[in-house]
Amino acid sequence: MSDPTTTIESFVSQDYKWGFVTEIEQDVAPPGLNEDTIRLISAKKSEPEWLLKWRLKAYRHWLTMKEPTWHNVHYPPIDYQAISYYAAPKKKALQSLDEVDPELLRTYEKLGIPLDEQKMLTGVAVDAVFDSVSVATTFKGKLAELGIIFCPFSEAAQEHPELVQKYLGSVVPYTDNFFATLNSAVFTDGSFCYIPKGVRCPMELSTYFRINAQSTGQFERTLIIAEPGSYVSYLEGCTAPMRDENQLHAAVVELIAHDDATIKYSTIQNWYPGDKDGKGGIYNFVTKRGKCLGRNSHISWTQVETGSAITWKYPSCMLIGDNSVGEFYSVALTNNRQQADTGTKMIHIGKNTRSTIVSKGISAGYGQNTYRGGVKILKSAAGARNYTQCDSLLMGDKCGAHTFPYIEVKNPTAHMEHEASTSKIGEDQIFYCNQRGITKEDAVNLIVNGFCKEVFRELPMEFAVEAQKLLSVSLEGSVG
Amino acid sequence: MLDIRNLHVKAGDHAILRGVNLTVKAGEVHSIMGPNGSGKSTLAQVLAGRETYEVTDGEVIYDGKNLLEMAPEERACAGVFMAFQYPVEIPGVASAQFLKAALNAVRRTRGQEELDAMEFLTLVKEKLKVLGVDEKLLHRSVNEGFSGGEKKRNEIFQMALLEPRLCIMDETDSGLDIDALRIVADGINRMRGPERAIILVTHYQRILGYVVPDHVHVLVEGRIVRSGGKELALELEEKGYGWIEREAKTATRAGA
Numbered sequence: 001m002s003d004p005t006t007t008i009e010s011f012v013s014q015d016y017k018w019g020f021v022t023e024i025e026q027d028v029a030p031p032g033l034n035e036d037t038i039r040l041i042s043a044k045k046s047e048p049e050w051l052l053k054w055r056l057k058a059y060r061h062w063l064t065m066k067e068p069t070w071h072n073v074h075y076p077p078i079d080y081q082a083i084s085y086y087a088a089p090k091k092k093a094l095q096s097l098d099e100v101d102p103e104l105l106r107t108y109e110k111l112g113i114p115l116d117e118q119k120m121l122t123g124v125a126v127d128a129v130f131d132s133v134s135v136a137t138t139f140k141g142k143l144a145e146l147g148i149i150f151c152p153f154s155e156a157a158q159e160h161p162e163l164v165q166k167y168l169g170s171v172v173p174y175t176d177n178f179f180a181t182l183n184s185a186v187f188t189d190g191s192f193c194y195i196p197k198g199v200r201c202p203m204e205l206s207t208y209f210r211i212n213a214q215s216t217g218q219f220e221r222t223l224i225i226a227e228p229g230s231y232v233s234y235l236e237g238c239t240a241p242m243r244d245e246n247q248l249h250a251a252v253v254e255l256i257a258h259d260d261a262t263i264k265y266s267t268i269q270n271w272y273p274g275d276k277d278g279k280g281g282i283y284n285f286v287t288k289r290g291k292c293l294g295r296n297s298h299i300s301w302t303q304v305e306t307g308s309a310i311t312w313k314y315p316s317c318m319l320i321g322d323n324s325v326g327e328f329y330s331v332a333l334t335n336n337r338q339q340a341d342t343g344t345k346m347i348h349i350g351k352n353t354r355s356t357i358v359s360k361g362i363s364a365g366y367g368q369n370t371y372r373g374g375v376k377i378l379k380s381a382a383g384a385r386n387y388t389q390c391d392s393l394l395m396g397d398k399c400g401a402h403t404f405p406y407i408e409v410k411n412p413t414a415h416m417e418h419e420a421s422t423s424k425i426g427e428d429q430i431f432y433c434n435q436r437g438i439t440k441e442d443a444v445n446l447i448v449n450g451f452c453k454e455v456f457r458e459l460p461m462e463f464a465v466e467a468q469k470l471l472s473v474s475l476e477g478s479v480g
Numbered sequence: 481m482l483d484i485r486n487l488h489v490k491a492g493d494h495a496i497l498r499g500v501n502l503t504v505k506a507g508e509v510h511s512i513m514g515p516n517g518s519g520k521s522t523l524a525q526v527l528a529g530r531e532t533y534e535v536t537d538g539e540v541i542y543d544g545k546n547l548l549e550m551a552p553e554e555r556a557c558a559g560v561f562m563a564f565q566y567p568v569e570i571p572g573v574a575s576a577q578f579l580k581a582a583l584n585a586v587r588r589t590r591g592q593e594e595l596d597a598m599e600f601l602t603l604v605k606e607k608l609k610v611l612g613v614d615e616k617l618l619h620r621s622v623n624e625g626f627s628g629g630e631k632k633r634n635e636i637f638q639m640a641l642l643e644p645r646l647c648i649m650d651e652t653d654s655g656l657d658i659d660a661l662r663i664v665a666d667g668i669n670r671m672r673g674p675e676r677a678i679i680l681v682t683h684y685q686r687i688l689g690y691v692v693p694d695h696v697h698v699l700v701e702g703r704i705v706r707s708g709g710k711e712l713a714l715e716l717e718e719k720g721y722g723w724i725e726r727e728a729k730t731a732t733r734a735g736a
Binding site for chain 1: 528529530531551552553555556557561562564567568569570571572573574577578581582585586589621638642
């Protein structure tokens with residue numbers, strides 16, 4: 001007789017297809033973190049003086065902070081002095097794509113992201129970030145005609161300092177939390193988007209992050225500002241080579257939506273998850289927050305998290321404007337020894353604010369998946385509503401799913417709904433599919449995709465297909 | 481079409497089938513009857529490829545191929561269909577998606593072109609109409625929240641859609657009221673044809689009033705102890721299984 005979980009377990013051997021290393025000459029800062037490191041980064045980026053000061057303030061504050069321990073993820077202590085905080089390909093892109101190192105273009109091509117505008121998916125503009133710098137941004141000219149700014153963060157700091165200074169740290173202050181404060185001190189690159197009043201951004205904006213260099217951390221910073229009545233859909237993707245060491249990724253994303261503006265932010269997170277025994281992989285400690293500042297503003301987070309050894313992130317919304325809407329749709333997959341502690345916070349401040357949370361956790365192998373959610377209805381938020389749905393799917397009998405929903409209601413007119421479920425892919429379900437001609441792998445994919453469909457339908461079309469494929473690859477293995 | 485020779489099957493340490501022999505030809509309907517625990521469902525499940533059972537001896541030849549060496553999905557694609565006694569619920573997976581995946585898998589094996597979403601919908605709606613099943617089924621998750629009768633009808637519907645060559649009905653009649661039984665029996669009768677064989681595993685004679693079998697076999701303690709025509713079923717209905725079990729025991733003792 002076969003062990004009832006063996007068939008399912010045979011799916012959970014990982015096959016990470018993005019684990020190659022690009023051989024390229026790099027300018028890497030020596031490991032270690034002190035004020036000089038920060039001055040070096042700031043100088044490399046030719047930053048204005050005020051930004052360096054802001055970084056140093058953050059650093060000094062960080063020295064007084066302790067790494068958090070409240071999360072449900074376990075890892076050996078991180079040595080912050082052993083990390084290199086800056087790595088950049090030596091030949092830097094300047095005016096046009098022609099000047100980008102062909103080795104870099106090949107890297108992105110291999111990742112399925114051709115940076116050549118002719119070959120690109122029409123309707124998607126890409127900013128490609130390689131270690132600490134942005135190497136190329138496509139369709140900049142076309143977007144500029146509409147007044148849209150889409151450029152590397154470091155470029156924005158030089159060319160649009162008034163906007164950066166006004167909004168940087170306005171959603172995630174430099175004192176926010178251990179990892180966000182570290183990021184504020186040492187952030188290198190990321191994307192900056194500005195959508196002017198009344199403009200509907202005609203294409204998806206997308207940033208593709210790649211960690212390549214060894215022993216470096218990636219600390220990117222993304223800032224998106226949507227002026228009144230504007231609309232933007234933004235997508236980020238990320239991968240890293242397979243290395244035996246753990247690498248730290250601590251990003252900060254800030255979104256600001258003014259009156260009647262909408263920001264849709266989608267993530268397909270596919271950092272290297274480590275091997276079967278949990279060796280290597282990215283530590284992903286990310287702070288993402290959006291401010292629905294204006295009336296009727298709308299921020300929607302969608303994330304598909306399949307990578308990283310550790311995922312620690314809670315994309316959140318501060319619903320300040322009356323009638324503003326916050327949404328969080330998430331699929332988090334943990335396989336082998338991966339750990340994820342992820343969820344969201346919805347802070348209702350304005351009147352008639354609404355939020356929706358749909359979280360789908362899939363655990364396989366020895367994976368540990370935690371949903372952590374906070375919904376706060378402040379006294380001022382009359383007529384606020386929240387709907388939370390939190391589902392877990394278990395594959396095999398060695399993984400775990402945990403749920404920590406926190407709800408705090410200070411206004412009696414609030415409507416709160418919370419639904420949760422836990423299910424397991426059963427051997428009998430697989431057999432039933434088999435008996436109808438469907439292979440074991442297709443059966444698992446069918447069930448997993450069925451489980452995730454409420455989230456996938458929030459993704460832009462092309463990426464929904466991508467996400468489905470990614471999930472099936474992450475669960476791929478020989479059929480037992 | 482199907483030749484079962486001296487089939488021995490264990491579940492754990494427990495011998496369930498102890499030398500089953502059965503030959504089924506295309507166009508025939510066989511009914512396998514027997515008391516609870518006699519191994520009827522085990523036989524159906526082993527034919528479908530359930531891995532929780534271990535075949536210790538014997539062979540099963542289906543269309544000239546060794547059936548026991550084929551994976552469950554290969555058997556399904558080769559035309560072996562089992563209607564489950566307890567159809568499984570698959571929450572979140574829309575029936576339409578499930579049926580399309582199944583139909584296209586079977587079509588690939590038959591060398592037919594796969595159907596796209598539109599072609600599939602046209603075909604499936606036609607089949608639904610013939611069987612009088614509500615189109616809403618397509619949007620519901622596979623078997624989730626279905627009543628017992630709905631589940632059994634869904635099995636018959638899938639069978640009609642996939643057009644298998646060998647249909648194994650595992651106690652499809654159990655737990656049905658008389659109206660549902662009639663609908664299910666109609667569905668099975670519609671499947672009868674010169675190219676297709678049907679094995680009807682059942683505890684009761686009642687469904688045989690609607691689906692008249694060509695052959696009836698009685699399974700007792702893992703062996704077929706008696707075979708006959710449809711009148712055998714009536715005899716069992718009248719006298720119960722007791723006499724045949726006693727006869728079987730005497731025979732075993734005499735043989736030993």
